[in-house]
Amino acid sequence: MHRRILAGDRLIAAFLVGCVLFNYPLLSLFDRPTEIFGIPLVYAYVFCAWIAVIGLMAWAIEGRIR
Amino acid sequence: MLDAPVLIAVSLLYLGLLFAVAWWGDKRADQGRSIIANPTIYALSMAVYCTTWTFYGSVGRAAVSGIGFLPVYLGPTLVMALGWFVLLKMIRIVKANRITSIADFISSRYGKSHLLGGLVTIIAVVGIIPYIALQLKAVSSTVSLFLSYPEIVMPNRSPTLPVAADISFYIALILAAFTIVFGTRHLDATERHEGMVAAIALESGVKLVAFIAVGVFVTYGLYDGFGDIFEHVETHPELRHLTSAIPSGQGYTGWFALIMLSAMAVLFLPRQFQVAVVENVNEAHLKRAAWLFPLYLLLINLFVLPIALGGLLHFSGQGVDADTFVLTLPMSQRQEGLALLVFIGGLSAGTGMVIVETIALSTMVCNDLVMPLLLRHQRETLEEARDLSGLLLGIRRGAIVAILLLGYLYFRLAGEAYALVAIGLISFSAVAQFAPAMIGGMYWRGGTRGGALAGLSAGFLVWGYTLLLPSFAKSGWLPDGFLTQGVFGMELLRPQQLFGLTGIDEISHCLFWSFLANIGAYVGVSLLRPPEVAEATQATVFVDALKESGPIGAVLWRGRAKVSDLQELVGRFLGPTKAELAFAGYARRHGVGEGNALEADARLVQFSESLLAGAIGSASARVMVASVAKEEPLSIDEVMHILDEASQLRTYSRELERKSRELTAATLELQEANERLQELDRVKDDIMSSVTHELRTPLTSIRAFSELLRDDPRMHLADRVRFLGLIVSEAERLTRLINQTLDLAKIESGRADWNACELDLKEVIEQSMAATSQLFREKEAHVELDLPDNLPLILADRDRLIQVMLNLLSNAAKFLTPGSGRVRVALCRLADQLEVCVADNGPGIRPEDQELVFEKFRQVGDTMTAKPSGTGLGLPISRRIVEHLGGRLWVESVPGEGATFRFTLPLAPVQEQAPALAAGG
Amino acid sequence: MSKKILIADDEQNIVISIEFLLRREGFEVLVAGDGEEALAKVRAERPDLVLLDVMMPKMNGFDVCQALRADPDLSATRILMLTAKGRDTEVSKGLGLGADGYMTKPFSTKELLAEVRKLLGM
Known part of the structure; x- marks a missing residue:
């Protein structure tokens, strides 16, 4: 039971993290004509944030608790 | 190609x-x-x-x-x-x-x-x-x-x-x-x-x-x-x-x-x-x-x-x-x-x-x-x-x-x-109109049919006006004048700058106005009147869907219906064969003899309705079932009563479930506790058996010598003196053993007294050296000290530390070869701790025995001459003392070249000296 | 000709006391400090009786007993197990391995002598 609740809370956290990462104002910090490793910053940022959120969800769901 | x-x-x-x-x-x-x-x-x-x-x-x-x-x-x-x-x-x-x-x-x-x-x-x-x-x-x-x-x-x-x-x-x-x-x-x-x-x-x-x-x-x-x-x-x-x-x-x-x-x-x-x-x-x-x-x-x-x-x-x-x-x-x-x-x-x-x-x-x-x-x-x-x-x-x-x-x-x-x-987004905006009625319906009991109708219609109309019609106009199928001048020339009604809202793209524009209308109408109209019976019932079913025992089990139907009528009705929509199978399955699951029950109960009516709902939708299913079943209308009070009963039942069954879960958990815990006890029992047994062995051994000598002395009054004086000396030394061994066993038990159970105070470790070592100097002198061993001055203080129990040092020193002395023994005692500072090492050049300890020496009663000795005379508890006690003081005790050894015992102790925290002292005392 | 007895024990003081006791009674006494030494001495000296401690370094008393009983040449050698662990399981294990007698430490010297004599048929 606790496992379920914790996993659920982690998913909600992933949702909130995603909401913050994917939107203004955090997004605007990376929204500038710079490149990182030859890839436009905002492009790299969105994909990295996206992977992070998916990873967080996978961890929340599949991860061992305790 | x-x-x-x-x-x-x-x-x-x-x-x-x-x-x-x-x-x-x-x-x-x-x-x-x-x-x-x-x-x-x-x-x-x-x-x-x-x-x-x-x-x-x-x-x-x-x-x-x-x-x-x-x-x-x-x-x-x-x-x-x-x-x-x-x-x-x-x-x-x-x-x-x-x-x-x-x-x-x-x-x-x-x-x-x-x-x-x-x-x-x-x-x-x-x-x-x-x-x-x-x-x-x-x-x-x-x-x-x-x-x-x-x-x-x-x-x-x-x-x-x-x-x-x-x-x-x-x-x-x-x-x-x-x-x-x-x-x-x-x-x-x-x-x-x-x-x-x-x-x-x-x-x-x-x-x-x-x-x-x-x-x-x-x-x-x-x-x-x-x-x-x-x-x-x-x-x-x-x-x-x-x-x-x-x-x-x-x-x-x-x-x-x-x-x-x-x-x-x-x-x-x-x-x-x-x-x-x-x-x-x-x-x-x-x-x-x-x-x-x-x-x-x-x-x-x-x-x-x-x-x-x-x-x-x-x-x-x-x-x-x-x-x-x-x-x-x-x-x-x-x-x-x-x-x-x-x-x-x-x-x-x-x-x-x-x-x-x-x-x-x-x-x-x-x-x-x-x-x-x-x-x-x-x-x-x-x-x-x-x-x-x-x-x-x-x-x-x-x-x-x-x-x-x-x-x-x-x-x-x-x-x-x-x-x-762009085409896809028009569709997205349309289906988004379902959100208020869907989400509201799943989480808010107050939403009503009127509210949903109003919200959906309003949202849909705004969507059509701000997104769909402009899409027709832009493709030339409608005159596009109304896009720039508004309907009937009213500028405020320009579809993509509704009421003069500009500065955002057409999708955001549509989303904002349609949701404003949709949610506003949904909530507003819903709040005009309380939900009716049917709405309240369904609200409970939907909102409580995730409750532990699932949706509410109550059947909100009262009336009379014939089984054959219902089966025929279902058969008309699903096909007679499928209907027959479904009804037979229902009878089997609920233990009703096939064809025996002529009068359908409320559950069967509901079952039929849900079968039909799959084929023709829930609203039509309700109408169709009503056509063959004589339903007596329920008043809102009756519905509330049934729902009440059902929720009481559910509470009761949840209570039962909880109790049974608790019982299962308790049983498990008991089982675990029992296993732990048995394990402890085994450990205790092993220790008891070791202790008795260690106690019986000196007792055997004492009793044998005593009886020899008693039974032979004419024994030579030299033998007599020698035997009495052995009796005394075995008695001392016995005393030591008992004291150390008790000491270890105290440390292990956490009941030992610790008097922490700030110490100069060098002083402690010197004191211990003085106490054991006789042992080394007897073996004519060369003792080398490397004790630098001005090292930081440590917070520890003086007597316990001396106990550890005496133990290590006498241990070293015990294994030294008389005449050629060398012992080195050194103290040095590491990052945030002090390290003491006691090295001898005795026979050393085989790698596989290096951990064993810290186990209780595990003396490691090979031959009769090398048999250590200790109790087998000195090192285990020393290790526990050092660990209690926050350090570590271990041995390094190459067989044949001697053994080096080392232990570390953390430095006393500088800023918190006063409180630490108080806490330690 | 006096009977030959081997004392196998790693506790020096116990060996001293039993050795003194048996010599006084006129037995020829040999001493071994561990299991391997005991086995070697039995093979070399053919004592009539072995007093065998259970907890010994290198090879414990049970293993020595088992090795002795596995050797048909040594079947005449009597074995008296001595142990500080007095549990019933240990006693039956010793007897099961072919020991002729079993005594728990600490023992009375009189009883030990009586047991030794009995095993030697005296």
Whole structure:
């Protein structure tokens, strides 16, 4: 039971993290004509944030608790 | 080689393959061996979200707005994080109430209302038609591209093209036929299509592979990786804006609006509802899919921007539509195999969407639009017919054809003016109108039928006015004067600057006004009056769907009905054989003898109604059941009473469940405790046996010598003295043993007294050396001291430390060879601790024994002469003392070269000296 | 001819006391400090009786007993096990392995002598 609740809370956290990462104002910090490793910053940022959120969800769901 | 016959052959072959998969899936489902009972297949089937919009349109979007194509996939990612809660609840509700579509869902929630179901159906059909047109546009333009191969000619459609000469018309017809074969071969009360899901999952795999293949081809074949493409862009200033910033036309508002919009679409698009909720086999699959589906979205988008930029660079100035880059790039390089793969991928994306969407829509049209009308106007005909299942299938098939033709119509009228993505967003905005009624219905008891009707209508009207009509106007089908001057010349009513709202894109604009109207009307009207009986009942069923014991168990029906009537009624819609099977199954499950019960109880009535609901929708099912059952109306008080009782029952059973869980837990705990006790018992036994052994050994000598002395009064004086000396030393050993055993027990149980104070470790060592100097002198050992001054103080118990030192020193002395022994005692400072080492040059300890010496009663000695005279407790006690003081004690040794015992102790914390002292004392 | 007895024990003081006791009674006494030495001495010296401690270094009393009983040449050698662990399981294990007698430490010298004599048929 606790496992379920914790996993659920982690998913909600992933949702909130995603909401913050994917939107203004955090997004605007990376929204500038710079490149990182030859890839436009905002492009790299969105994909990295996206992977992070998916990873967080996978961890929340599949991860061992305790 | 890419001519029309090849294309047609490959397409038909591929569709045939899909059909084979579907047929196999259905067959396996009938045998009860589902091939889609797998979270990965479930996630892939959700990827029906990615249509030709994604496959071709994302690149087109990216060519205009850089990363502006992405929010449409970020929204679903976020929603899937909440899918655990929202989708799970929807699945529970749908399964418990045999709901078959989103229209059914909303109609059922608000008291099984025909009107509401019909309204939702209309919104869905009208809203989705542009989306279907999008698929037709994409598929037909790729076909025309192929037909002009190896030239790359943009399909140029003249509006006067006769329908009969239009490829897309035939594509629409083929898709309709295909969908009919897929989705409406037979009628099922649960409206589940396992075979179709299997085929959709396969298509999702194909389109992903195809898209990534193109991506890799463009990125690594045409160019030299991501970096290379972006470097090329640097030299084209007109493209720079695509890689740098959120597009100016969209802005952060538009970005946010798209995330929200897509988040709602992924829940409420009829096809998403169909695959994610209705077709769900096992709610546990939701877990894996919750992150696999977003991962799919990420993968399919990875190469969008590189393809878009690659295409813009490659076709610079040639007038190639960016929506076709995915196909035209391989074509321009004569990559025929890849081009064909792309075509199949696009076909997968298009057919997948069309099939699921039209099946879902046709179910709605049949159950929530046509059936209610028939019930109202053709009641007699319906009641006379023996078997209506053929009629139902006919309605659905007609609906499929009609929907595809409407899609074709929209494509003819408005398709050319818009890019793929823009068309899709119109549909997204339409289905988003379901959100307030759906979400409100699942979480708010107060929502009423009137509220839902008002909200949906208002939202739909605003959507039509601000988005759909302008789309007609922009394509020239309507006069576009009202766009700039407003209706009747009222500027405030300009559809895309409603009430003068400017500065945001048309999607955000529509979303804002339609949601304002929708939510406002829904909440406002709902609050006008309390929910009626039917609404309150359904609200409880929906809102409480996730409560531990599931939806409420009460049956809110009272009246009289005959079993035979009910069975006949169900038989008319499902077919007599299916009905008979279902009723027999019900009788078996509930222990009712077949045919014995003439009078149906409330549960059987409800069972029949749910069977019917699967086939004709919940609202119609209620009407049909009412036609054969004499229902006595329940007052709101009675309903409340029944619900009360049910909830009391539920509380009671929950209490029971809790008790039984507690009992199980307690039993487990007891078992564990018992095992622990037994384990402790064993340990205690071992220790007792060791202790008794150690006690008996000196006692044996003492008793033997005593008896010898007693029995032989004439013993030689020398023997007598020697034996008495041995008795005394064995008695001392016994005393030592008892003291140390008690000491160790005290330390282990935590009852030992510790007097912590700040110590100079050097002083402690010197004191211990003085006490043991006699031992070393006896062995004529050379003692070397290395004790630097001015080391920091430590916080420890002086007597205990001396005990440790004495132990190590006497231990060292014991093993020294008389005459040639050397002992070195050193003290040094490490980072935040002090280390003491006592090294001897005795026989040393074998590596395998180096840990054993710290175990109780484990003396390590080889020969009689080397047998240590200790108790076997000195080192274990020393180790525990050092560990208690926060340090570590260990031994390093090379056999034959001596042993070095080392221990560390942490330094006293400098700032907290005073409190630490107080706490230590 | 006096009977030959081997004392196998790693506790020096116990050996001293038993050795003194048995010599006084006129037995010829041999001493071994561990299991391996005991086994070697039995083979070399063929004592009539072995007083065998159980807890010894290198090879414990049970193993020595088992090795002795496995050798048909030594079947005449009597074995008296001495142990500080007085549990019934240990007693029966010793007897099961072919020991002729079993005494728990600490024992009375009189009883030990009586047992020794009995095993030697005196």
